Amino acid sequence: METGQFPGVRQLRYAPAPGGESGVEVLDFARLRDMDPAGRRTRLQRPDFHVLALIASGSGRHSADFVDYPLRERTVVWIRPGVVHRWADAEELDGFLVLFAPGFLSAPGPAADAAADVFGPVCWESAEEVWPLCLGAVEHLGREYAAGVSAPSPASAPLLAHLLAALVLRVLPPSGPARPAGCAPEEHAVFRRYRAAVEEHFATRHQVADYASALGYGRRTLTRATRAATGLGAKQFLDQRILLEAQRLLAHTGLPVARCAERLGFPDAANFTTFFQRQTGVPPSRWRAGHGRAEVRLPSSRTGRP
Known part of the structure; x- marks a missing residue:
């Protein structure tokens, strides 16, 4: 799979x-x-x-x-x-x-x-x-x-x-997605390249330094551009993308936690559990128990061939 x-x-x-x-x-x-x-x-x-x-x-x-x-x-x-x-x-x-x-x-x-x-x-x-x-x-x-x-x-x-x-x-809602006032065109171009690279490689590359090297930028350049565009640091942006896919795997597959970790490029289940708990406050197994396939939650703050 x-x-x-x-x-x-x-x-x-x-x-x-x-x-x-x-x-x-x-x-x-x-x-x-x-x-x-x-x-x-x-x-x-x-x-x-x-x-x-x-x-x-x-x-x-x-x-x-x-x-x-x-x-x-x-x-x-x-x-x-x-x-x-x-x-x-x-x-x-x-x-x-x-x-x-x-x-x-x-x-x-x-x-x-x-x-x-x-x-x-x-x-x-x-x-x-x-x-x-x-x-x-x-x-x-x-x-x-x-x-x-x-x-x-x-x-x-x-x-x-x-x-x-x-x-x-x-x-589009009034809040976006126009380039934030503090984000220069050059920074936004850097962020767009970083975002595309993250989407392609998040399951195998977990370090900002790897993206910086591949894209030809310094880590500080990626962090500055990502923060200007999103309000998040480059590492936080990357971690959120990994977390989203981890939640999808836990909720929509029967894979053991160790296999989920493997699919997302973690060396072992312990590393994955540490990452997931740091991001969500709960271990993967407990999060999975509350987010089965039929269970959804109401949005808290959004007004927000199919």
Whole structure:
């Protein structure tokens, strides 16, 4: 089993509908239900693509990485690649789902930064005054997507990428993901390279010095850039990414703690237990006991092919 493969969790690969091979797909919740008469959407799944959902009406529930979110009108949901989630109740929902491949938002900028942020918000409520603009943006994207499917042209993919970036910028909560005021462009570029390297190697590289050497920076440069971009030091950012995957392994696999440690590059179970307890305050076995596959918790401070 690879690190990202969890028995009992559906692994969803990006597979666009025929004619929609541009890297993005737009559908609605009615279409989702029609595509899934067996109700597999209510079971745990892990996509390798982005799902951006806008709830236009109705109510329901969604869970992602151990948090349960209520859904209602003006709710925005962003499921990033690798997140373990399920549509716990989507029977009465109406709205839009935008599926897009990693890297589709390739042009540097705040939209691409938001897509690359593995710790970005999952669920939030759009402000009432901007909601009509959000719906207008996704409807425009949907029309261009339909036009590209029926009559593809060389302009289809660039148009869709621009419209998707506009949608992302429109729906994002006010807090992000613009570059923090204290983060210079050069520092932000360093952080983007570090973040990408962490996402690729967190299961085998646990020391900031290894990333600094591979990227050609000093440790202080990485720490300064990461702190300016996120408020966290480079080591803390790396540890949080390792911890997130450790929690997914513990919650969604039956692997012994020692095997989880092995999957995440720890030399032995004792080292892993020390790391996990330092981050969470409890040993892995106790954390696992309280976070089984069916158990989720309510968010404490967030207003926040699936």
